[in-house]
Amino acid sequence: MEYKLSPSILSADFCNLEEGIRQTEENGAVYLHFDVMDGVFVPSISFGMPVLASIKPAVKQVIDTHLMITEPIRYVEAFAEAGADILTVHYEACKDIRATLDKIKACGMKTGLAISPETPVEVLKEFLGEVDMFLVMTVHPGFGGQKLISETLDKVRTLRTMLNERGLETDIQVDGGIYAFNVKEALDAGANVIVAGSAVFKGNAGENTRELMEILKNYE
Ligand SMILES: O=C(CO)[C@H](O)[C@H](O)COP(=O)(O)O
Numbered sequence: 001m002e003y004k005l006s007p008s009i010l011s012a013d014f015c016n017l018e019e020g021i022r023q024t025e026e027n028g029a030v031y032l033h034f035d036v037m038d039g040v041f042v043p044s045i046s047f048g049m050p051v052l053a054s055i056k057p058a059v060k061q062v063i064d065t066h067l068m069i070t071e072p073i074r075y076v077e078a079f080a081e082a083g084a085d086i087l088t089v090h091y092e093a094c095k096d097i098r099a100t101l102d103k104i105k106a107c108g109m110k111t112g113l114a115i116s117p118e119t120p121v122e123v124l125k126e127f128l129g130e131v132d133m134f135l136v137m138t139v140h141p142g143f144g145g146q147k148l149i150s151e152t153l154d155k156v157r158t159l160r161t162m163l164n165e166r167g168l169e170t171d172i173q174v175d176g177g178i179y180a181f182n183v184k185e186a187l188d189a190g191a192n193v194i195v196a197g198s199a200v201f202k203g204n205a206g207e208n209t210r211e212l213m214e215i216l217k218n219y220e
């Protein structure tokens with residue numbers, strides 16, 4: 001299994017965004033997590049396509065886009081054009097999940113399907129083998145800097161078991177409240193794509209990335 005770090009720029013200093021991102025890239029983060037919030041699906045508003053389009057040509061990282069927006073199908077083409085590589089949508093936000101996933105694929109992106117903490121993991125059963133990545137939210141979506149809800153890791157364990165039983169090696173991403181001190185709990189539960197916002201961008205992004213990457217590289 002490949003273990004990847006996806007630094008979330010939600011916690012970055014936007015006046016020094018380029019430098020912050022570069023430090024994560026130079027220290028081994030192959031993904032970059034881009035949180036889009038619409039003030040409807042979640043209470044807060046973050047950033048969208050124009051910011052992504054500016055970042056895209058400046059990095060080689062995989063743009064891992066987490067859409068916390070209602071009816072994301074409306075914006076699939078726009079995010080493909082802006083440079084998203086993976087487009088993750090929320091189970092709770094889509095009227096027609098299959099149509100949304102089909103549109104993401106048709107636009108040439110990898111598919112991600114996310115569940116919020118209150119959504120049971122069993123809803124993902126019918127999508128096993130159909131998406132490139134599942135995202136199990138480990139905090140309530142909407143804000144960075146929250147504390148990990150440990151019960152959500154039980155859902156990661158269940159999902160990894162369901163995938164293993166079918167011989168699938170699909171990526172499981174965890175997002176929210178992950179730091180160097182608890183990342184191993186998420187890995188042990190079966191996650192292999194680790195989002196970290198505050199843990200990377202609060203303080204020295206380069207050093208923080210190195211510390212997390214060391215843990216991921218040495219994990220077995
Ligand atoms: O999707 C998100 C919030 O909804 C963010 O990706 C997540 O919260 C990362 O921030 P932190 O690592 O600080 O918890």
Ligand SMILES: [Fe+2]
Binds near residue numbers: 008033034035
């Ligand atoms: Fe996120």
